[in-house]
Amino acid sequence: VIYFLNEQEAPYVKMTNAVCESYNKSWVVIHYCQLKAYSRNKTSLNINSTILEAAHNIFVKMKMMKRANGYKPFLIDYTIDACQFMQRRNQPFAKIVWNMIKDVSSINHTCPYVGLQTVSDFHRLEFALPLPTGDYLLLLTWIFDGKPQFATNVYFKFIEDL
Numbered sequence: 001v002i003y004f005l006n007e008q009e010a011p012y013v014k015m016t017n018a019v020c021e022s023y024n025k026s027w028v029v030i031h032y033c034q035l036k037a038y039s040r041n042k043t044s045l046n047i048n049s050t051i052l053e054a055a056h057n058i059f060v061k062m063k064m065m066k067r068a069n070g071y072k073p074f075l076i077d078y079t080i081d082a083c084q085f086m087q088r089r090n091q092p093f094a095k096i097v098w099n100m101i102k103d104v105s106s107i108n109h110t111c112p113y114v115g116l117q118t119v120s121d122f123h124r125l126e127f128a129l130p131l132p133t134g135d136y137l138l139l140l141t142w143i144f145d146g147k148p149q150f151a152t153n154v155y156f157k158f159i160e161d162l
Contacts, residue, residue, distance in 0.1 A: 013125035015043045016135070017155040027053055028142075028150045036121075044123035045154065054112040058082040059143040062093060067135035074136070079143070083111035097138075100124055131158045 020033030031048040038044065060082045066074035080091045087110055089095050102108050105119045140152040 011131075011161055012041070012159040013156060014041060015045055015123075015125065015154060015156045018045055018047070019153045020047060020049070020150065022049075022150040024147070024149050027051065027055075027144065030150060033152070038123070042123060044121045045119060046121065047117075047119040047152065049117050049150070051114050051117060054114040055144045055149075056083070056112045057145050058111060058113065060094070061139075061141040061143065062097075063139040063141075065137040065139065066132075067137070071137050082142075086110045100126060125156065131160060133160050134158060
C-alpha cells in the first residue's frame with residue numbers, strides 16, 4: 001500500500017485597501033483608517049474613531065462585492081441589528097466577521113456605544129466560506145437611529161486552495 005501526503009496550502013487572503021468615511025462628523029469622527037504593510041503578503045488594518053454621542057439604535061448594512069468589470073454584488077447583502085447581535089450573535093456572516101475582529105477591537109460590548117472605538121492591528125483573515133479566487137470589497141455602512149453615519153470599506157484579495 002502506497003500513501004501519498006497531499007500538502008495543500010491554505011487560502012491566501014490579503015487586504016489591499018481600506019476606506020472609511022463619516023457622513024455626520026458631529027456624531028462620528030474618524031481619526032484614521034489605514035492599512036500597515038508588514039511584508040509583501042501581510043497587511044494589518046487600523047481604525048480609530050470617536051462616537052461623540054451615545055448610539056443606542058445601531059444597524060449595520062453588510063454587502064460583499066466581487067470585482068468583475070467593476071465591483072458587482074456577490075453573496076451577501078443584508079442589514080443586521082448590531083445591538084441585538086452583540087447580545088445573541090445570531091447572524092452567520094456577521095459572526096464570521098465578528099470572530100475575526102473581536103480580539104483586536106474595542107467594540108466588544110453591547111449598546112450603547114460612545115467614545116473611542118478602535119480596531120488595532122487586524123490581520124487575521126480566515127474565511128469559513130469557500131470563495132472563488134478574486135478581488136473583493138466588504139462594504140459596512142453603520143446606521144444610527146435610521147440614518148447612515150459612517151462607512152467602513154475593506155478591499156481584499158482572495159486566492160483559493162488549488
